[in-house]
Amino acid sequence: MNPYQAPLGEMRFLLEHVFNAQATWQGLASLDGMVDMDTALAILEEAAKLNSELVHPINRAGDEEGVGFSDGRVTTPKGYKEAYNAFVEGGWVGLSGDPEYGGMGMPKMLGVLVDEMGYSACNAFNLYGSxxxxxxxxINAHGTEELKSTYLPKLYSGEWAGAMDMTEPQAGSDLRHIRTRAEPQEDGSYLITGSKIFITGGDQDLTENVIHLVLAKISGSNTLSLFLVPKIGVDDQGNLTEPNGVSVGSIEHKMGLKGSATCVMNFDSARGWLIGRENKGLACMFTMMNYERLAIGIQGLGSAQAAVQMASDYARERLQGNAVGSTAAADPILVHGDVRRMLLTTRTLTDAGRALAVHTGKQLDLAKFADDDAVKTKAGRYVGLLTPVAKAFLTDRGLDITIMAQQVFGGHGYIRETGIEQLVRDTRIAQIYEGTNGIQAIDFLGRKVTGDNLATVKEFIAEHIEVLSDTCDKANSLRVGFADFVAVATWINDNKLSRPALINSVAVEMLDAFGYLLYGYYHLLMRDAARAADSEFAAAKAAYCDYYFAKLMPRADALLRAAKAGDELLMSLPETCF
Amino acid sequence: MNPYQAPLGEMRFLLEHVFNAQATWQGLASLDGMVDMDTALAILEEAAKLNSELVHPINRAGDEEGVGFSDGRVTTPKGYKEAYNAFVEGGWVGLSGDPEYGGMGMPKMLGVLVDEMGYSACNAFNLYGSxxxxxxxxINAHGTEELKSTYLPKLYSGEWAGAMDMTEPQAGSDLRHIRTRAEPQEDGSYLITGSKIFITGGDQDLTENVIHLVLAKISGSNTLSLFLVPKIGVDDQGNLTEPNGVSVGSIEHKMGLKGSATCVMNFDSARGWLIGRENKGLACMFTMMNYERLAIGIQGLGSAQAAVQMASDYARERLQGNAVGSTAAADPILVHGDVRRMLLTTRTLTDAGRALAVHTGKQLDLAKFADDDAVKTKAGRYVGLLTPVAKAFLTDRGLDITIMAQQVFGGHGYIRETGIEQLVRDTRIAQIYEGTNGIQAIDFLGRKVTGDNLATVKEFIAEHIEVLSDTCDKANSLRVGFADFVAVATWINDNKLSRPALINSVAVEMLDAFGYLLYGYYHLLMRDAARAADSEFAAAKAAYCDYYFAKLMPRADALLRAAKAGDELLMSLPETCF
Structure with missing residues (x-):
C-alpha cells in the first residue's frame, strides 16, 4: 500500500485562486483576523501530516480486525485509541466549533478539506470525530445555555463523543414510525425508552462518555422531539456520575467500514434533556443536516481521492504491454489509452468534486457569518440547493471512482492486501446513510428546485453560469446544458400537481444531470483560475477541462432526456411487473 | 434471505418464442433427436431445483467461512462437498460436453441458462464446475486421442476438476512475460517448473484430482505452449499414481468469492503433456476462450438476476412512506417512483442480458454444429463479435445492477446478513478476470469490428436491425443508433493507422454503446415475441421495452459522442497529468 499524500497543491489552488478564500474571510467580521491564507495553509499541512502519518497506517489493519463486541462493550481496532488521542490533542474535533465554547471557529470551506483528508486516510476512523x-x-444551535456550557467544551475537545440516534427497524427513511418514547419528569428532564439501530459510533472505547442525540416522541404526542441523552450521567460541574440506562444491544456486521461501530442502542428510562422545543425535533435535526450531509459527501470525495492516488501510482509501477512503437520489454500501463481513460475519468470527477465541496462550504460560511442579511439569505438558499447535490453526487461518483480505480489494478485490485477494494466497500455506505441518495434527489428536485418555482436555481445559474464571459465552445455548451436543465425542471414544475409521482420518479436523473453540468462549470473555473499559475499546471487544468467536456459531459444530456420521459412509464405499471 | 427462484418462465419464453430453439435444434444434425423443448424444459426444471434447494443454501455461510488453507491443503466451506456431490451426480459438469467421452452434448443456448442459475445461487460454488x-x-479441441480418452470422462463426470494456469506475477494481461518453463523428456512428456497466481479452483477438497492446463515456454523458446498437468499422476488405465510436483503456495484473501479457492500454484518438475502443437499455446487457449468468456458474462447475469429478485421482494415487504393519496400507516416502498426506477432499470437490463446470453449461445451452437459451411462460418464471426460484448457488458451491468439493487434495501443493504452486499462483492471480479473488460473492448473494437473493416458488424446489423419491419419510433431510433455506431466505427477504422492509440482509447465507450443498442434490439424482439402470449405478459414486455428506450437508451448516444472525441485528449498529455 502506498502512503497517503494529501493533495495540498490542489487544495491551496481552490482556496486561493478559484474561490478567493482570503477575500471571503476578510469580508466576514467573525472570521477576519481569525483566519487568513497562512493560517489555513498551516492547518492543512498539519492535518496532512496527522492523516498521513498517524491515521492512514491504521486503515488496513482496522478493516481486517474490525470492531469487537462482548459483554456489552465495544472495542475499536488496534491503534485507534492512539490515533484518536493524537487527533483530539490537535483540537480537530472542534475545528469548525463555536469559539465561545472552546471550538476553533474555522470556516467550513477549510473544514471540508481537512475532512477530505480524514476520509482519504481512513473512512471508519474519521467518522468518530465527524x-x-x-x-x-x-446542541449549539438549539440547546439551552446550560446544555451548551456543559457539553460543548467536552465535545469540541474530543473528551466525549457524539452520536445521532434516529433510525429504528420500522423507521428508516420514514421517521414518522419512530416508537421511542420520552416521559416528562418534574425536574424538566425526560426518561427515554426505546431501541435504535444503525447508530454510527453508538459506543466505542475511545472516550469516557458518548452524548446521544435521540429522536423520540413525548408521551401523548405523535410528533418527534430531540433529546440529549448521555451514556454516563453528568453533574452540574460537568463530572461523570452514574450510567444512564444506555446500552449497546449488538453491533452490525457490514460490507465495509469495519473499524466504525454501528450499534443497536437500547435506552431504558435513560435520562435526557430536550433540545429545542417539544415536537420540533425534525426541525432541530434539519439545522445540522446540511452540515452532516455535506460531511458524508466528503466521505465520497475522500475515498475518491485516495483511489485516484492509488490507481495513478499503480499505473506507473505496473509493467504490461507496450506503448506504440516502444521497444522496451514492457512499459508502465499508464501508456495505454484505456488506462488513461480510467485515470482521467476518476481524476476529473474528483477534482470537480473537491470544487463542489469547497463551493458548498463557502456558501455555508456566508450563510453563517455574513453580516449583510441579503447575502446571508441567498447563501442559505444556495446551501439548500447545493447540499443534496454534494451529498448524493459526491458519494455516487465516489463509488464509481473507487470501482474504476480498482479496475486499473486488474486482478490485484480484487485482493484485500492491495487495499483498493476496501475503499469500494467503505465508501458504499455513503450513498445510503444520512438520507439515501434517492431521498437527497427528492429534496433537491422537490424542495430546492421546484419548491420555489425555480427561483433559487435560476438565480444560481444566472450568477454562476450566465455571467461567464467566456465564449469558447465549452462555455456555450454549458449555457445550453443549464438551459436544458431549466426547461425540463420547468416542465416538471408545471406538471407536479397533476402528476404527484413525477418528482419522485425523475429526481435522481435530475440531480445527476445538474451534478454533471455543475462539474463542467467547476472545470471551466479551474481552467481559468490556473492561467495565472505556471504553464505546466495551467496546461494540465486545461487538459482536464477538455477531457471532462468531451468525454463525460454528454451524460448530462442523456440524463435530461431520461427525466423528460416522466413518470408514467413507471407509475402506470401493475405491481406484477416489478 | 429469500429462497432463490429460477426465472423459468423468462427462460422458456426466450428459448421458445424469441430465439426459436426447437427449430434451431431440429435444423442441426448433431442435435436433432438429442434435444427438444421438452428435454430442455425438464433440464431447466431440474437445474432450478438443484440450485434452489442445494446450492443457494450454502451461499451465505460459505461467504462467512471462506476457503481454508493449512499444511498446503485447501478446504472448501461447510456444505460445499455435499452440494458438489449432488451437482456431479446430476451430470451437470458435462452438460455441454462431447457425448463421445461421456458428455451430454447439450446446446449452449440451454447451457447458458443452467449456468445463470448456478451463478444466481452461488457465484463461488458454480465456478468449480465451470x-x-x-x-x-x-482438451477436447486440441488434445491427443489418448489425453481425451484418459481425462475427459473423469472431467465430465466431475470426479476430477480442471483449472486454467495462465497468470504469473509479472504476466497478467500481457502473457509474453510468462516464465514457467517446460523441459521436453524422452517419453514425449515435459517437466514443468514455475509459479502461477490467481488460479481459480487451483485446488480444493471436492475432487481426488485437479487437471491443470498450464501455459509455459518450452526451453529454448520464447513462445507459449499449453500443457496438461495433473495434480496426481494418472497411469494408462486412468488410475491415480503419485503426486506430481504440483502444490499450493497460498490462497488469496479477496473482496468476495470467498468460497472459491484462488491459489498460488507451484509446479516443481511436474510432469505434463502438450495440448495442441508446440508454441501454439495461445491459439489453443483462444479456442476455449469464447466459451469461458461467455461463462464469465453469465456470472454477471446470474448475479444480476439474484439481485433483481431480492430487491423486488424487499420492495414489496418494506413499509416506508405512502403512495400518493394512500391513507395506510405506511405502504410498501414499491409505490415510490424512485424505487420503481431502480427496479425497472435492473429488471430491463437483466432481461436484455439474458437475451444476449441466449443469442450468443445460439451462435456458438450454430458455429459448432451447423452442417452448412456458410452458416457455420458466419455464426463463428458473430460469436467473435458478440462474445466480448457478452463478457464485458453483462459483467459491467451486472455490477451496476447489484449495486442498484443494494440501494433499494437502504441501510439494510449494507449489512452482511441481508445478503445483497455479497452479490456486489462476488460479482465484482467478473469485470476483471478472464481478460479485463478493457481487454474485451479492445478485442471487440480492434479485432471484431475494425479487424475486417466492419464487414461482420455491418452484416450483423443488416441481418438483425435493418430487417426490422417495425416502423415504431423505437425501431426507427434503433436504426439511427446503429447507423451512428457504424459512422463512428468507420471513422475509427479510417484513422486507426494514423492514430495507433485510437482503438485502445475509445474501445470501452464503443463496446458499451454497442451493448446498449443491442439491448434495445432485444427489448423489441421480446416485446414482439410476447404479443402471442397472454395479455398480461405481453403488456409487461411492452412496458419494459418502453422503459428501456426512454430511460436507458440515451446512454448509447452519450457514449458515441465520447468515443467520437477520440484519443488525443488522452494521449497528448504528459505523464505528470496522471
Whole structure:
C-alpha cells in the first residue's frame, strides 16, 4: 500500500485562486483576523501530516480486525485509541466549533478539506470525530445555555463523543414510525425508552462518555422531539456520575467500514434533556443536516481521492504491454489509452468534486457569518440547493471512482492486501446513510428546485453560469446544458400537481444531470483560475477541462432526456411487473 | 434471505418464442433427436431445483467461512462437498460436453441458462464446475486421442476438476512475460517448473484430482505452449499414481468469492503433456476462450438476476412512506417512483442480458454444429463479435445492477446478513478476470469490428436491425443508433493507422454503446415475441421495452459522442497529468 499524500497543491489552488478564500474571510467580521491564507495553509499541512502519518497506517489493519463486541462493550481496532488521542490533542474535533465554547471557529470551506483528508486516510476512523462535530452543532444551535456550557467544551475537545440516534427497524427513511418514547419528569428532564439501530459510533472505547442525540416522541404526542441523552450521567460541574440506562444491544456486521461501530442502542428510562422545543425535533435535526450531509459527501470525495492516488501510482509501477512503437520489454500501463481513460475519468470527477465541496462550504460560511442579511439569505438558499447535490453526487461518483480505480489494478485490485477494494466497500455506505441518495434527489428536485418555482436555481445559474464571459465552445455548451436543465425542471414544475409521482420518479436523473453540468462549470473555473499559475499546471487544468467536456459531459444530456420521459412509464405499471 | 427462484418462465419464453430453439435444434444434425423443448424444459426444471434447494443454501455461510488453507491443503466451506456431490451426480459438469467421452452434448443456448442459475445461487460454488467444463473443452479441441480418452470422462463426470494456469506475477494481461518453463523428456512428456497466481479452483477438497492446463515456454523458446498437468499422476488405465510436483503456495484473501479457492500454484518438475502443437499455446487457449468468456458474462447475469429478485421482494415487504393519496400507516416502498426506477432499470437490463446470453449461445451452437459451411462460418464471426460484448457488458451491468439493487434495501443493504452486499462483492471480479473488460473492448473494437473493416458488424446489423419491419419510433431510433455506431466505427477504422492509440482509447465507450443498442434490439424482439402470449405478459414486455428506450437508451448516444472525441485528449498529455 502506498502512503497517503494529501493533495495540498490542489487544495491551496481552490482556496486561493478559484474561490478567493482570503477575500471571503476578510469580508466576514467573525472570521477576519481569525483566519487568513497562512493560517489555513498551516492547518492543512498539519492535518496532512496527522492523516498521513498517524491515521492512514491504521486503515488496513482496522478493516481486517474490525470492531469487537462482548459483554456489552465495544472495542475499536488496534491503534485507534492512539490515533484518536493524537487527533483530539490537535483540537480537530472542534475545528469548525463555536469559539465561545472552546471550538476553533474555522470556516467550513477549510473544514471540508481537512475532512477530505480524514476520509482519504481512513473512512471508519474519521467518522468518530465527524459525528461528534455534528452533535455539537445541533446542541449549539438549539440547546439551552446550560446544555451548551456543559457539553460543548467536552465535545469540541474530543473528551466525549457524539452520536445521532434516529433510525429504528420500522423507521428508516420514514421517521414518522419512530416508537421511542420520552416521559416528562418534574425536574424538566425526560426518561427515554426505546431501541435504535444503525447508530454510527453508538459506543466505542475511545472516550469516557458518548452524548446521544435521540429522536423520540413525548408521551401523548405523535410528533418527534430531540433529546440529549448521555451514556454516563453528568453533574452540574460537568463530572461523570452514574450510567444512564444506555446500552449497546449488538453491533452490525457490514460490507465495509469495519473499524466504525454501528450499534443497536437500547435506552431504558435513560435520562435526557430536550433540545429545542417539544415536537420540533425534525426541525432541530434539519439545522445540522446540511452540515452532516455535506460531511458524508466528503466521505465520497475522500475515498475518491485516495483511489485516484492509488490507481495513478499503480499505473506507473505496473509493467504490461507496450506503448506504440516502444521497444522496451514492457512499459508502465499508464501508456495505454484505456488506462488513461480510467485515470482521467476518476481524476476529473474528483477534482470537480473537491470544487463542489469547497463551493458548498463557502456558501455555508456566508450563510453563517455574513453580516449583510441579503447575502446571508441567498447563501442559505444556495446551501439548500447545493447540499443534496454534494451529498448524493459526491458519494455516487465516489463509488464509481473507487470501482474504476480498482479496475486499473486488474486482478490485484480484487485482493484485500492491495487495499483498493476496501475503499469500494467503505465508501458504499455513503450513498445510503444520512438520507439515501434517492431521498437527497427528492429534496433537491422537490424542495430546492421546484419548491420555489425555480427561483433559487435560476438565480444560481444566472450568477454562476450566465455571467461567464467566456465564449469558447465549452462555455456555450454549458449555457445550453443549464438551459436544458431549466426547461425540463420547468416542465416538471408545471406538471407536479397533476402528476404527484413525477418528482419522485425523475429526481435522481435530475440531480445527476445538474451534478454533471455543475462539474463542467467547476472545470471551466479551474481552467481559468490556473492561467495565472505556471504553464505546466495551467496546461494540465486545461487538459482536464477538455477531457471532462468531451468525454463525460454528454451524460448530462442523456440524463435530461431520461427525466423528460416522466413518470408514467413507471407509475402506470401493475405491481406484477416489478 | 429469500429462497432463490429460477426465472423459468423468462427462460422458456426466450428459448421458445424469441430465439426459436426447437427449430434451431431440429435444423442441426448433431442435435436433432438429442434435444427438444421438452428435454430442455425438464433440464431447466431440474437445474432450478438443484440450485434452489442445494446450492443457494450454502451461499451465505460459505461467504462467512471462506476457503481454508493449512499444511498446503485447501478446504472448501461447510456444505460445499455435499452440494458438489449432488451437482456431479446430476451430470451437470458435462452438460455441454462431447457425448463421445461421456458428455451430454447439450446446446449452449440451454447451457447458458443452467449456468445463470448456478451463478444466481452461488457465484463461488458454480465456478468449480465451470472451470472444469472449460478445461475439458480445450482438451477436447486440441488434445491427443489418448489425453481425451484418459481425462475427459473423469472431467465430465466431475470426479476430477480442471483449472486454467495462465497468470504469473509479472504476466497478467500481457502473457509474453510468462516464465514457467517446460523441459521436453524422452517419453514425449515435459517437466514443468514455475509459479502461477490467481488460479481459480487451483485446488480444493471436492475432487481426488485437479487437471491443470498450464501455459509455459518450452526451453529454448520464447513462445507459449499449453500443457496438461495433473495434480496426481494418472497411469494408462486412468488410475491415480503419485503426486506430481504440483502444490499450493497460498490462497488469496479477496473482496468476495470467498468460497472459491484462488491459489498460488507451484509446479516443481511436474510432469505434463502438450495440448495442441508446440508454441501454439495461445491459439489453443483462444479456442476455449469464447466459451469461458461467455461463462464469465453469465456470472454477471446470474448475479444480476439474484439481485433483481431480492430487491423486488424487499420492495414489496418494506413499509416506508405512502403512495400518493394512500391513507395506510405506511405502504410498501414499491409505490415510490424512485424505487420503481431502480427496479425497472435492473429488471430491463437483466432481461436484455439474458437475451444476449441466449443469442450468443445460439451462435456458438450454430458455429459448432451447423452442417452448412456458410452458416457455420458466419455464426463463428458473430460469436467473435458478440462474445466480448457478452463478457464485458453483462459483467459491467451486472455490477451496476447489484449495486442498484443494494440501494433499494437502504441501510439494510449494507449489512452482511441481508445478503445483497455479497452479490456486489462476488460479482465484482467478473469485470476483471478472464481478460479485463478493457481487454474485451479492445478485442471487440480492434479485432471484431475494425479487424475486417466492419464487414461482420455491418452484416450483423443488416441481418438483425435493418430487417426490422417495425416502423415504431423505437425501431426507427434503433436504426439511427446503429447507423451512428457504424459512422463512428468507420471513422475509427479510417484513422486507426494514423492514430495507433485510437482503438485502445475509445474501445470501452464503443463496446458499451454497442451493448446498449443491442439491448434495445432485444427489448423489441421480446416485446414482439410476447404479443402471442397472454395479455398480461405481453403488456409487461411492452412496458419494459418502453422503459428501456426512454430511460436507458440515451446512454448509447452519450457514449458515441465520447468515443467520437477520440484519443488525443488522452494521449497528448504528459505523464505528470496522471
Amino acid at each position: 459525528l461528534t462535530a455534528g452533535a455539537a452543532l445541533a | 472451470l472444469t467444463a472449460g478445461a475439458a473443452l480445450a
